[in-house]
Amino acid sequence: MKFKKTLSAALAMSLFATQSAVVSFAELDEAMKTALTYVKERIEIPEELSEFNYSKNIVYGKNSYSFTWETDQTKSENYECINTTIRGKVITQYERYGWGPDDVSRGYSFSKLSPEEILGKMREWLDTLNPTVSKNIEIDEDSLFISVSSETARATINRVSEGVPVKGQSGSIAINKDTGELISYGLDWVLGAGFPAKDKAISESEAVASFSEKIPLELVYTTSYDWEADETTPHLVYRQTDFTDVDALTGELTTFEGSYFNYYGDSDDDVTVEEDADMEAGATVNGGVNFTDKELEKLEKEGTLIRAEDALAKLVEMDIFHMGDNPAVSSSYTRYNEDLECYMMDVDFASKDTVYYVAEDKITGETVEKEKDVTISGSFYINAENGEIMNFYSWGGTYDEYKITAASAKKLLKKYADTLAGDKADEFKTDDIGISYSRTNKDGTPYKGAKVTGADLFSYRYAYDIPCTSESLMIDIDREGKITSYNMNYMGIDYPAPENILTEEEAFGKYFEQVDYSLQHRLAIKENKVYTAMVYNADRDMYIDAFSGKLTNYNGTEVIKQTKGGYTDLEGSKYRKIAEKLAVYNITLMDENGRLNEDEYITREEFSNLASRIGCYYYNRTGGDKVLTRQFAAKILTSDILSEECAELAGVFKSPFSDVKDNNKYVGYIAVAVAKGVMKEAEAGKFCPSKKVTRGQALRLIYNILA
Secondary structure (H helix, E strand, O other), X not given: OOOOOOOOHHHHHHHXXXXXXXXXXXXXXXXXXXXXXXXXXXXXXXXXXXXXXXXEEEEOOEXXXXXXXXXXXXXXXOEEEEEEEEEOOEEXXXXXXXXXXXXXXXXXXXXXXXXXXXXXXXXXHHHHHXXXXXXXXXXXXXXXXXXXXXXXXXXXXXXXXXXEEEEEEEEEEEEEOOOOOEEEEEEOOOOOOOOOOHHHOOOHHHHHHHHHHHOOEEEEEEEEEEOOOOEEEEEEEEEEOOOOOEEOOOOOEOOOOOXXXXXXOOOOXXXXXXXXXXXXXXXXXXXXXXXXXXXXXXXXXXXOOOOHHHHHHHHHHHOOEOOXXXXXXXXXXXXEEOOOOEEEEEEEEEEEEEEEEEEEXXXXXXXXXXXXXXXXXXXXXXXXXXXXXXXXXXXXXXXXXXXXXXXXXXXXXXXXXXXXXXXXXXXXXXXXXXXXXXXXXXXXXXXOOOOEXXXXXXXEEEEOOEEEEEEEEEEEEEOOOOEEEEEEEOOOOOOOOXXXXXXXHHXXXXXXXXXXXXXXXXXXXXXXXXXXXEEEEEOOOOEEEOOOOOEEOOOXXXXXXXXXXXXXXXXXXXXXXXXXXXXXXXXXXXOOOOOOOOOOEOEHHHHHHHHHHHOOOOOOOXXXXXXXXXXXXXXXXXXXXXXXXXXXXXXOOOOOOOOXXXXXXXXXXXXXXXXXXXXXXXXXXEOOOOOEOEHHHHHHHHHHHHO
């Protein structure tokens, strides 16, 4: 790593002079000259990067300058480039990259520098790049990721003030894991932000008391689904209803709007659809094909299901949906729903109506009647056995007049809920109705004479007068009183009675025992003015199991606290050091609950996925669910350099072990694995080829290869 001393004015001028062939001072404003000076005082630019370019942008109302140095490709086969961006005195971006004709793929390996040394080098680079503000930049040590397949070590960095993190002001730094040289750096930095002093904040206990007093809780039922067991489990949890923070200066709930640093890119990918040339071709009847009993049962059932055209006609007959006068089925799809234990049908439809209107002829000036085609499109989802409508959605069309009032809209929505949800409607609260108007006052009330443009009903299902957040009823109607959107998600779950549950006070207590509740700065920009606030913020929103008091996810499943490396079962494990070191390189072997399960056997597919992380690619054709043996592990770990045809050639490979015969079809893989040091004997003079491999042993194999 090279550290440049502060340049004297004369030396700075001489450095600028080297670029005079590309850009002169006359072309640069004084602010850009100053920015370039700051950059070149901190970053050494090799002489071979002789090509120079720059750009100027306005970011958050402040000047931002970007500079690029690169090699002249007319003079060298190698290419190298340095990009950097600076705002004020703060470098916000740096990247150095390149390539050449002699580039070769590097192998998979651990880093030469230890994690501690890497973090130290990163700290030095932060001090070099931004000496004036580096004390306000923290490295998230837990985020350190060291690649085994490239030269990169990367970590997240955050802006802080007196050690308090600033939300939205984060980025990353990457260095060479062997040499410590800087590869890239990026950190958003808003200029002109002043933050309240940390010693002005109320205590954490005062903030906790304020949170508990001012944040309302509600009991809700949630559900989680176990894909392996195919089971839905209900949960009863306490959750907060207000997701604001506590102002660290006043103890009041903050209405601060937060940072505005969310950017969303647009996607405009073209999708090509290839159609079958023989769409009408069907299976040959009585062509020697035999159907199973299950197949026959399904085929017979098919004949009793509702047809899409009949379902559409039924919806038209009901005259409550926004569909147009002559809708037709565009497509339909019927399938058996395992959860609902019945056949369900998706139907798409479209309606093209002719609309007449009066307009002035541009040539004659006469008033004439004209017509245009208006399309209404939509879809619905029904029970194909009994016709029950589960959802409906439509869009398009025109409206000639306003036909509903606030009072009539409420009556219509309740009527539609009874019609479509039937006896299930009683389990929803159908009086929770919203009205939309053509014009409203600043306080949201309707403007005098405003028309009703639509209305909506939304309600969760209720059990024991507690909302069930996995089941809901939703209806939207337009200004003509027709349904444009309907959805009922009803699973009929039996929820546990709210008996012997925690009180709200007890729930708050359990919550703060399990979360990190600490200070955080918030930052926002309005009209190029910077606004900041200091708040107390928890690392997780409040979801607490009402029976056990354990911290949960939004769906009620327990939050599993993970140890370093993500594992939850490494205490006392003989594989702990190996597992944690591999985890630094993002190589892990854990189940959905973070367990290694070190003594359980690993399958071929699981091991091949693990081995692929270090470049040993083996594609299971069959038998991926079989338990891995040592001889098959040798095959997976060497198949990238040894084909099956070569490995199984008779007489080519000699077995180095007494329990592996020369005609064993795995002998080639075993010989190469041992020669490379990938695997070794299991016992004295023996390989134990058929011995099953545990998950812990699998991790050790991967570790040995890298080490």
